[in-house]
Amino acid sequence: MFHAVVAIKQVPDTTNIRIDPETGNLVRAGVPAILNPYDAHALAAAVEWKGKLGGKVTVISMGPPSFKASIGESIELGADRGILISARQFSGADTLATSYVLAKAIEKINSEDPVDVIFFGKQAIDGDTAQVGPGVSVRLGIPVITYCSKINQIDCEEKTIVVQRNAEIKTELIRATLPVVLTCEKEIAKVPFASLPNLVKALRYEPEIWGYEEPLELDREKVGTKGSPTIVYKTATPEQPVAGELLDCEILGVAQVVKTVLAKDKFSVLIESAVGGK
Ligand SMILES: Cc1cc2nc3c(=O)[nH]c(=O)nc-3n(C[C@H](O)[C@H](O)[C@H](O)COP(=O)(O)OP(=O)(O)OC[C@H]3O[C@@H](n4cnc5c(N)ncnc54)[C@H](O)[C@@H]3O)c2cc1C
Known part of the structure; x- marks a missing residue:
């Protein structure tokens, strides 16, 4: 059985x-x-x-x-x-x-x-x-x-x-x-x-x-804590990724999309350094 x-x-x-x-x-x-x-x-x-x-x-x-x-x-x-x-x-x-x-x-x-x-x-x-x-x-x-x-x-x-x-x-x-x-x-x-x-x-x-x-x-x-060489020392919940912003060229037009992207902080830093590098 x-x-x-x-x-x-x-x-x-x-x-x-x-x-x-x-x-x-x-x-x-x-x-x-x-x-x-x-x-x-x-x-x-x-x-x-x-x-x-x-x-x-x-x-x-x-x-x-x-x-x-x-x-x-x-x-x-x-x-x-x-x-x-x-x-x-x-x-x-x-x-x-x-x-x-x-x-x-x-x-x-x-x-x-x-x-x-x-x-x-x-x-x-x-x-x-x-x-x-x-x-x-x-x-x-x-x-x-x-x-x-x-x-x-x-x-x-x-x-x-x-x-x-x-x-x-x-x-x-x-x-x-x-x-x-x-x-x-x-x-x-x-x-x-x-x-x-x-x-x-x-x-x-x-x-x-x-x-x-x-x-x-x-x-x-x-047994128990005596028999446990590991302890959970610290835990944290990982940050959830935030959804990106969607800019639709067909709705906004390419010029507006580029303008909006360039106005973003991170992008302007990137573009500036790229331009500065040339
Ligand atoms: C957030 C967190 C992190 C932890 N990290 C660690 C760690 O890194 N190392 C460590 O040694 N311990 C860790 N522990 C302790 C661990 O939860 C306990 O040892 C637990 O009894 C077994 O581990 P598990 O939950 O990972 O089980 P797993 O090994 O993932 O479980 C597999 C299977 O084993 C069986 N099982 C598990 N526990 C029991 C039980 N108590 N009774 C009957 N069946 C069981 C079940 O069938 C289960 O599906 C952690 C606990 C928590 C809450």
């Missing part, structure tokens, strides 16, 4: 991320949150393959208690089990600490119920590093295929998978052995509308909460 684990992250529902200037951490308070869009597509793919092969889908997330909402949404979308790894000590984790805790959680899940495919989104839309999936695969010592756009085949008997991967100027068809980590593009699967039974199940569903002390045996030096 097929067993997929999907790592999901809750992210702010905005492209204008606010960062605490003191700590460099993301400000979550007062910002509407959503399931990271790439993770929703990765989850849809896992559920789709559960439908084809039979089996189950487990979602895991590391974050504050508010992340329960995204686990609930995952149950609506067809996940069977949801685990939230949550404790004050995990906060401030960079990708190294995040991938350490997620890998430990996956090891535990796998020891009870062997895992075939571990799905990640291509990237989280807040941190944007795209490092967590590959980081987990290295810690687990299993292959990773990034930027997956399609799963062509999963064979749980032969323990193989064939996926399509988007590279810059070509599409690759890759065959790998299971278990495998995939990081997924949105094309991997359409996010379906939740079915009524799943909606009802999600209403009553309480995710398992895994804490700092148990059930994972964690090296305390490797």
